[in-house]
Every structure is written in structure tokens, then in C-alpha cells.
Amino acid sequence: MENIQVVFNRIRESKKEQKNIKTMYREALENSEEYQKTIEDLNILKEKKIQIESAIKSDFSSEFNKLENIKVDIITDLELLSDIALNHLVKGETISVQDEKKNAYEPVFSVKFKKIGPIAEEEEKKS
Known part of the structure; x- marks a missing residue:
């Protein structure tokens, strides 16, 4: 069986590498004009969705209290x-x-x- 400290250290190193890769990916997305435009469109649709949900949710207020x-x-x-x-x-x-x-x-x-x-x-x- 492996030493617990060795396994712990390996997990920490893997998490650091994972974090670095995710950071690079996020930075690449932030630099993509197409991605940014899609995010803007998505936010507009999310706002519309929230408005529709709120209108319907008001009809179910007692059910949501029970929920x-x-x-x-x-x-x-x-x-x-x-x-x-x-x-x-x-x-x-x-x-x-x-x-x-x-x-x-x-x-x-x-x-x-x-x-x-x-x-x-x-x-x-x-x-």
C-alpha cells in the first residue's frame, strides 16, 4: 500500500495541473469574439426565461411555499x-x-x- 503522504501530494499536484489547464481554457474563451457574442445572446435569453418563470411562478405561490x-x-x-x-x-x-x-x-x-x-x-x- 502506498504512503498516505505520497498519495496526498500526488492529488495536490494533479489539482494544480487541472487548475492550470482550466485557467488556460477560460482565457482562450475570453479572447474569442464569437464566444463573447454567444454569451451576450445567452444572457438576453436567460433574462427572458426568468421573466416567463416569474410570471408563471406567481400563479403557484402556495405550491412554492409548500415546496x-x-x-x-x-x-x-x-x-x-x-x-x-x-x-x-x-x-x-x-x-x-x-x-x-x-x-x-x-x-x-x-x-x-x-x-x-x-x-x-x-x-x-x-x-
Whole structure:
């Protein structure tokens, strides 16, 4: 198995390269007159689309209020589902749920690394 630091460094280098390529691409698009004209046309159409949507949305105001309430309920229930699954996992219990078609679902946990501060950079400068 590879060293975790080596893999971490490789990911950071790949992300830097990815960022550079995307920057070059964006700059090329910005220098294209045809692209800029298309963007202007697109913005005009987007504004027209928003006006049409707003006119229709005003007819459905009560439904959109209900939609917002449902969205909040879903977010709350997803947090609750995660908490319940984590509690069962900590207890060593198996975790599985089923949908209406009897498809089984199991939780997926992931690990992310978050930068905790510039401490490492300061230590490198001292060396």
C-alpha cells in the first residue's frame, strides 16, 4: 500500500495541473469574439426565461411555499438519518434501509481532509 503522504501530494499536484489547464481554457474563451457574442445572446435569453418563470411562478405561490417547507423537512430528515445510522454503526449494528421497490440501501461514509492552519508553512520558513 502506498504512503498516505505520497498519495496526498500526488492529488495536490494533479489539482494544480487541472487548475492550470482550466485557467488556460477560460482565457482562450475570453479572447474569442464569437464566444463573447454567444454569451451576450445567452444572457438576453436567460433574462427572458426568468421573466416567463416569474410570471408563471406567481400563479403557484402556495405550491412554492409548500415546496420550501418540504425542502427544509428533507434536509432535517437527512441529518436525522445520518445521525441514526452513525449511532447504529457505533453500536456495531448492521445498517440497511429499503425503498418502496424493496431495493436495499446501506450507508456510505467518507473521510475528507481539511486544512487546519498555516502551522506547517511557518515551520518550513523557520527551517
